[in-house]
Amino acid sequence: MIQTPxxxxxxxxxxxxxxxxxxxxxxxxxxxxxxxFRMSGCGADLGIADMxxxxxxxxxxxxxxxxxxxxxxxxxxxWKTVLKEALAMGYDLASGLHNxxxxxxxxxxxxxxxxxxxxxxxxPSVQYPIANGKKRSGKRCLTVGTDCSVGKMYTAxxxxxxxxxxxxxxxxxxxxQTGILITGGGVPLDAVIADFMAGSVEYLTPDNDAxxxxxxxxxxxxxxxxxxxxxxxxxxxxxPDALILGHEPTRSHMRGLPDYQQPSLEELRxxxxxxxxxxxxxxxxxxxxxxxxxxxxxxxxxxxxxVEERMGLPTVDPIRIGSGRLVDALMAL
Amino acid sequence: MIQTPxxxxxxxxxxxxxxxxxxxxxxxxxxxxxxxFRMSGCGADLGIADMxxxxxxxxxxxxxxxxxxxxxxxxxxxWKTVLKEALAMGYDLASGLHNxxxxxxxxxxxxxxxxxxxxxxxxPSVQYPIANGKKRSGKRCLTVGTDCSVGKMYTAxxxxxxxxxxxxxxxxxxxxQTGILITGGGVPLDAVIADFMAGSVEYLTPDNDAxxxxxxxxxxxxxxxxxxxxxxxxxxxxxPDALILGHEPTRSHMRGLPDYQQPSLEELRxxxxxxxxxxxxxxxxxxxxxxxxxxxxxxxxxxxxxVEERMGLPTVDPIRIGSGRLVDALMAL
Numbered sequence: 281m282i283q284t285p286x287x288x289x290x291x292x293x294x295x296x297x298x299x300x301x302x303x304x305x306x307x308x309x310x311x312x313x314x315x316x317f318r319m320s321g322c323g324a325d326l327g328i329a330d331m332x333x334x335x336x337x338x339x340x341x342x343x344x345x346x347x348x349x350x351x352x353x354x355x356x357x358x359w360k361t362v363l364k365e366a367l368a369m370g371y372d373l374a375s376g377l378h379n380x381x382x383x384x385x386x387x388x389x390x391x392x393x394x395x396x397x398x399x400x401x402x403x404p405s406v407q408y409p410i411a412n413g414k415k416r417s418g419k420r421c422l423t424v425g426t427d428c429s430v431g432k433m434y435t436a437x438x439x440x441x442x443x444x445x446x447x448x449x450x451x452x453x454x455x456x457q458t459g460i461l462i463t464g465g466g467v468p469l470d471a472v473i474a475d476f477m478a479g480s481v482e483y484l485t486p487d488n489d490a491x492x493x494x495x496x497x498x499x500x501x502x503x504x505x506x507x508x509x510x511x512x513x514x515x516x517x518x519x520p521d522a523l524i525l526g527h528e529p530t531r532s533h534m535r536g537l538p539d540y541q542q543p544s545l546e547e548l549r550x551x552x553x554x555x556x557x558x559x560x561x562x563x564x565x566x567x568x569x570x571x572x573x574x575x576x577x578x579x580x581x582x583x584x585x586x587v588e589e590r591m592g593l594p595t596v597d598p599i600r601i602g603s604g605r606l607v608d609a610l611m612a613l
Numbered sequence: 614m615i616q617t618p619x620x621x622x623x624x625x626x627x628x629x630x631x632x633x634x635x636x637x638x639x640x641x642x643x644x645x646x647x648x649x650f651r652m653s654g655c656g657a658d659l660g661i662a663d664m665x666x667x668x669x670x671x672x673x674x675x676x677x678x679x680x681x682x683x684x685x686x687x688x689x690x691x692w693k694t695v696l697k698e699a700l701a702m703g704y705d706l707a708s709g710l711h712n713x714x715x716x717x718x719x720x721x722x723x724x725x726x727x728x729x730x731x732x733x734x735x736x737p738s739v740q741y742p743i744a745n746g747k748k749r750s751g752k753r754c755l756t757v758g759t760d761c762s763v764g765k766m767y768t769a770x771x772x773x774x775x776x777x778x779x780x781x782x783x784x785x786x787x788x789x790q791t792g793i794l795i796t797g798g799g800v801p802l803d804a805v806i807a808d809f810m811a812g813s814v815e816y817l818t819p820d821n822d823a824x825x826x827x828x829x830x831x832x833x834x835x836x837x838x839x840x841x842x843x844x845x846x847x848x849x850x851x852x853p854d855a856l857i858l859g860h861e862p863t864r865s866h867m868r869g870l871p872d873y874q875q876p877s878l879e880e881l882r883x884x885x886x887x888x889x890x891x892x893x894x895x896x897x898x899x900x901x902x903x904x905x906x907x908x909x910x911x912x913x914x915x916x917x918x919x920v921e922e923r924m925g926l927p928t929v930d931p932i933r934i935g936s937g938r939l940v941d942a943l944m945a946l
Contacts, residue, residue: 378808411839413870474810475711475803477842502845505892506744509810509846516838537746540891554884558873559838 282374282399282461283342285312287331287366291359292321293348297429297535299324301376302347304458308437314341319358324348333366343399345461346375355379355387363387367396374399376457378471401460402468404480411478411517413559418488421610422518423498423569424552425526426542428507428535431571431598432498432526433459435606438598439524440495442607449492453484455514459497469499470510477510481517493610494518498526502551503543504534515552519559522610523552525593528571529583545591566609568595615707615732615794616675617645620664620699624692625654626681630762630868632657634709635680637791641770647674652691657681666699676732678794679708688712688720696720700729707732709790711804734793735801737813744811744850746892751821754943755851756831756902757885758859759875761840761868764904764932765831765859766792768939771931772857773828775940782825786817788847792830802832803843810843814850826943827851831859835884836876837867848885852892855943856885858926861904862916878924899942901928 288302296303306313306326315331318324331339344366346359355363355377363373363381367390375381381398382388391398421439423432436452437459443450452459454466467480485494496518500507525548534540543551549565556563568587572580580600588595594605621635629636639646639659648664651657664672677699679692688696688710696706696714700723708714714731715721724731754772756765769785770792776783785792787799800817802810818827829851833840858881867873876884882898889896901920905913913933921928927938 413838413867413873415872470806470808472807473803474805474807474843474846475840477807478839502888503891505746505849505852506811507808508849508888508891509842509844510807511842512835512845513807513842516841519838539748540746543891551887555835555841558836558841558876 283372285314285341286343286345287333287336287341287371288313288316288326288347289344289362290316290318290322290324290326291346291348292319293324295323296325298348299326300349300429301458301461302326302345304433305345305347305462307434308462314339317344317362319362333362333369333371337369337371341371343372343374346373346377349376349457355381355384360384360386364390367391367394370394370396372397372399374401374461376402376461378402401457402471404468404472406483408472408476408480408483410475411482416482416485416487416519417490418492418494419522420485420494420496420518420520421522421524422496422514422520423524423526424511424515424548425498425501426503426545426548427501427528427531428504430526430528431569435524435526435569435598435603436495436497438603439606439610442603443493446607449489451492451494453494453496455481455484455497455499469514470507474509477513478517481514485518496520502555503548504537505540506536512555515556516559520556520563521560522564522566522613523556524606525549525565525568526571527568530574545587549591564613565593566613567593567606569606570595570597572597572600616705618647618674619645619676619678620666620669620674620704621646621649621659621680622677622695623649623651623655623657623659624679624681625652626657628656629658631681632659633682633762634791634794635659635678637766638678638680638795641795647672650677650695652695666695666702666704670702670704674704676705676707679706679710682709682790688717693717693719697723700724700727703727703729705730705732707734707794709735709794711735735790735804737801737805739816741805741809741813741816743808744815749815749818749820749852750823751825751827752855753818753827753829753851753853754855754857755829755847755853756857756859757844757848757881758831758834759836759878759881760834760861760864761837763859763861764902768857768859768902768931768936769828769830771936772940772943775936776826779940782822784825784827786827786829788814788817788830788832802847803840807842810846811850814847818851829853835888836881837870838873839869845888848889849892853889853896854893855897855899855946856889857939858882858898858901859904860901863907878920882924897946898926899946900926900939902939903928903930905930905933
């Protein structure tokens, strides 16, 4: 659908977390990331080449992907200057922002003038059903987090990659803009209408071979008051057989909510498992995925060992350590 | 906004539960319900006069309100024949269905021809914010149910009416089509985009006087896999100070989900309270509202007494018994 490779637009992202979309593409499909495009004041850096629109065009980039996720999603005038210049140069645009490219008259006009495509991957393209709760064949794994942006998608991507490397049946199921931009398909869950959320997850993870695992991309957190309803729909629509607990231990408060503290892994385990068993009484918590990117190697190893001892579950950072032990735990179910 | 009084269209509703919208209007604003209009095969009955379009028009009805809630929401051809006849007779139409009146070209054309209005109360009219989780002034009460359609709206309506009768500060906050049709305002929560659900509830229940209570209309159930995400958003966006547990004891399974059993009131209490305290650590479960409409007077009284003894909380059927003891419990907080 979307022409590759990409030039990844970081705009004036305030920090690295805000560039989650671009980072995901760079990490999981590096061959698609020709370069990054940063504006003045940009606080994010993918560690790949910075290029101008013209340079990236010469290097083969076909689509300018907006790799920045802002709360609420806004396409600023400063961004638009760049986006229109890109269209004039022959790029397509792709975006996962709430604020749609197709709703911006000047972008639509410019795209029409130069024959460029505007891809809004956040917009549902399907009329999803209301969830029916019927038990589906095949197996499903979902990562639930103590907070938003703790590495739930990375965990699912890593476990899927590990299973496929072992020759096992596995599919990554994208529920957010990054995953959809990376894999080319999925459900943009946070843009689905409330009544159809759980149904869209059922649609995304249909009947499958008994030994096939869907790795469903998690969203939000049961403990994040802005997005907990989305997480709930994933737990009930996904009817997971296995839950992975996701955690980022260096946060001082819940992301975007200065008055809220992260729950403990024990609280997350108990709450998520009780809710998951409504849809699938056989569900088990099988492991813990910790995002240790803000820790030293020694701190990370010590923290992982401490959590593993305390919780009695395989505990890894799938990026730093690998997800093999989580996959082992799935296979042992 | 919507012209009153109404003729309540029940169509070919399969059963009484499907006519929830019309029943709500008839019960809470009987002065607005001139009559009911039923088609052949209709399994619902409001216990008010049956009238033809012409008879109701002569009796003063201004708007034909579609008082039937179907799963998924469909406007059938059989319905349309009646709706177009009504428009031709000078009625406005109002509907809370997912399938919008404004999306039906023939209804739009007929309305335009005769100057009638099409009101789709389910469509959000506001760009809701993402929830910020900030503590708001004033008090909030939310009913959470063991299942859908157990009387959560009635409980909130009854408590609001009781408080206003006592001269206390109280507002019913509608989150569904019935409540919006009754009160003329609110948030059509099940039609809100996932990311903005909790924010829409914050918007609906803003800062208020310290001694003012919002009675927030509940939706779905944490234990109903089709709609649990909507319930979750109400619990976190509403940041309730008080929870009422809602229950309908005669169901053989969860509404629409034959493979799912209702949870116990204890399970509901523990799950809902733990989740509510994420947003409001002071939250308390203050009472239980049981829908005893399918029980005899003796069965109902015995059941209410048994639950009250078991749970240690004031337990009433607000319709059969009144909601006074629930309001007493709120005032005692």
